[in-house]
Amino acid sequence: MxxxxxxxxxxxxxxxxxxxxxxxxxxxxxxxxxxxxxxxxxxxxxxxxxxxxxxxxxxxxxxxxxxxxxxxxxxxxxxxxxxxxxxNWQRRFDHMQQHAGQHILSAAFVELYGFETVSFHLGKDYLTIDLDVDDIKEEILVQVESLANQIILENRPIETRWISKEEVTQYPLRKKPTVDENIRLVIIPEFDYNGCGGTHPNSTGEVQAIKILNWERQRKKIRVSFVCGNRVIHQLHQKNLVLTKLSQLLNAPESEMENALSRVLETKKELEKSLEEAQDNIMSHKVQVLIEQPMMFNEQLIIKDVLNDYSLQQLQKMARMVISRAKSANVFLVSKTMNKIQFVFSRGTASNLNMKQLAAELLQVIDGKGGGSESQAQGGGETNLSAEEFLSLTLEKLKG
The missing domain is CATH 2.40.30.130 (Elongation Factor Tu (Ef-tu); domain 3)
Structure with missing residues (x-):
């Protein structure tokens, strides 16, 4: 070593x-x-x-x-x-700040609540520790963060010491060392004693600050995300930029942004509802026109249409609307966006066409994917065929 x-x-x-x-x-x-x-x-x-x-x-x-x-x-x-x-000193000192900050935060969790850290990861943008608990409250995080920053403010020394296996019991270590020889302790006197081989500054003051960002449950543990030192300043700068831009977009001061955003989201919901109702009205009109223009093909009542830029969900909804009004019909709806064909085949109660089998045959033509039942099937794939050509091919398959 x-x-x-x-x-x-x-x-x-x-x-x-x-x-x-x-x-x-x-x-x-x-x-x-x-x-x-x-x-x-x-x-x-x-x-x-x-x-x-x-x-x-x-x-x-x-x-x-x-x-x-x-x-x-x-x-x-x-x-x-x-x-x-x-x-590369900038990277090295950043890691020194983050690693020492992790020691301080982990020790603070133990000091106040006895929560042990079972794993630690130092990432490019933030750090995480996993605590050996399955739940945590916001007020606990606030108190732990406050103690950690108090230790930083006190500018306590951070010492390193090499000890033997026999000397381990002389120190109140947070966890048992993973090695039996060349044991290196990182010590913050009267606060944290921990076996560690990482890089750390000479005092807690050099860590500058600790800020907890978030927490989440991970496999019956609590994962806490945080930053230390210059990363706190960077996070504040980035968040301030976002808040400033949002404030301009919402035309509201920072203190009113939550209410302003809530109003925007509520308006969005109302507009989406109005748009959906308008689309339903348009679709209902289209369905009525289709029902009034059926055709007989190979002794089957056929209702068909080619639509522009309809999603698979919209095609399914339209097919259900047609069948609810024309129970003896067979419905074939096709939409094409760029080179992608999407289709829905559906039948009424008076028909015995196997829509699943028909769809499977056509999916082979367009190298597509899909599925369904004998009464309704759907799918899509890439093809150079036009929507009209695909619909014609579908009717040709009915002859066989």
Whole structure:
């Protein structure tokens, strides 16, 4: 573990080291192993560092079989013996803020309510912890967040300490270490004692702030989403932009936006209802016209129509309306949008046509999908046939 420089000083931005090994993994990606490194490999819920090795971009860092592999976008020259490494400090410090913030928030849940953290993930935009509870109240989150930010405001030191397995019982650890040797503790005195190999700042004040964003149930656990440090400022900036735009669109100040949006949604519902009623009236008129113009084909009463840009649901509704008024009819409705045909076939109680079988034959022609019953079937697919040609083909199938 002595090759991990970040264990002892996470503020290292550049370092020198010797090349121990170069190679390729099974996927062909190039990596280099160094005598010592300040790059953090993915682990413990924290993502890897990125940066440069001799001006070659380091795009991934992983620990494989006990060695830290630095994956580079391009292989470094084979005769390279010594390198200069450079950590992407903006990403590193962000991870330090987030990881320390997670320790503080998890400890606050334990301090106030005894809720244990069972997993942790540091994502690109926010973090999550899973709590070993199946329900939580908003006031609990408010109180926990308040305590966490109080610990940050007190600017307590964040210490690291190496201990042996025998010394573990001397500390009130939040959870049992996962290793038996080289145990590294991250300590916030009189608040949190935790085994951890991640990167952290020197004091809680550097975390700046913690803000809980949301929570949800996940497999009988509660998943809490939150951000720390500069991400809090970024979240505030993004949310303020959204609120400003919404305020302009709704022509209402921020304090009145909820009411203004409620009015807009209510108006939308009323308009949708009026539109649906108008569409039903138009459809009812179309149905009446169709019923008055039936045709006899192969000793069957046929009502057919080609419609423009009708959805499958609209075709089904129209077919039901026709059958309710003409119980002895067979209904064939076809609509086409771009190259896609959609159809509904339906029969009245006086007909014995097998609509499911007929639809299956036509779906083969258009390489489509569909289904239904003997009394009503529907489907659609891609075809160069026009809606009129498809309807003619349907009637031809009736002859057989």
């Amino acid at each position: 002595k090759d991990r420089l970040y264990y002892f000083d996470p503020y290292i931005k550049t370092f020198s080291a010797k090349v121990v090994k170069q190679g390729q993994d099974p996927t062909g990606d190039h990596f280099v192993v160094l005598s010592e490194t300040a790059f953090y490999p993915t682990g413990g819920g924290q993502p890897h560092d990125i940066g440069k090795i001799n001006q070659h971009d380091v795009i991934n860092v992983e620990e494989v079989d006990g060695e830290v592999r630095h994956y580079t976008a391009n292989p470094i020259p084979e005769d390279t013996n010594e390198i200069t490494g450079e950590i």
